[in-house]
Amino acid sequence: MVLLLVVATLLARREGYRFGPNLVVRCRQDHLFTTIWVPGVSVKAVRLGWWRFQWCPVGGHWTLVSPVKDSVLTVEERLVAGQHHDVRVP
Numbered sequence: 453m454v455l456l457l458v459v460a461t462l463l464a465r466r467e468g469y470r471f472g473p474n475l476v477v478r479c480r481q482d483h484l485f486t487t488i489w490v491p492g493v494s495v496k497a498v499r500l501g502w503w504r505f506q507w508c509p510v511g512g513h514w515t516l517v518s519p520v521k522d523s524v525l526t527v528e529e530r531l532v533a534g535q536h537h538d539v540r541v542p
């Protein structure tokens with residue numbers, strides 16, 4: 453099981469997703485922020501496959517968020533996302 457998660461994480465990384473302590477995610481209302489996203493590990497959010505139900509610190513609401521590829525972000529978007537980080541608990 454652990455091996456499976458490691459493989460999944462590596463594959464996601466190769467696709468351009470930065471899973472880990474500083475993954476940029478986008479909520480349903482297009483807010484960007486960074487969060488900790490370790491595939492398979494989560495105590496603060498409900499995981500729904502690729503989506504996750506969690507608190508959005510930008511809009512101050514509960515929402516579905518999904519990972520954003522680093523390569524599709526503009527420099528500005530990355531800065532904005534970097535300024536908003538939710539609680540540092542996976």
Ligand SMILES: [Zn+2]
Pocket residue numbers: 479480481482483508510511512513515
């Ligand atoms: Zn939001």
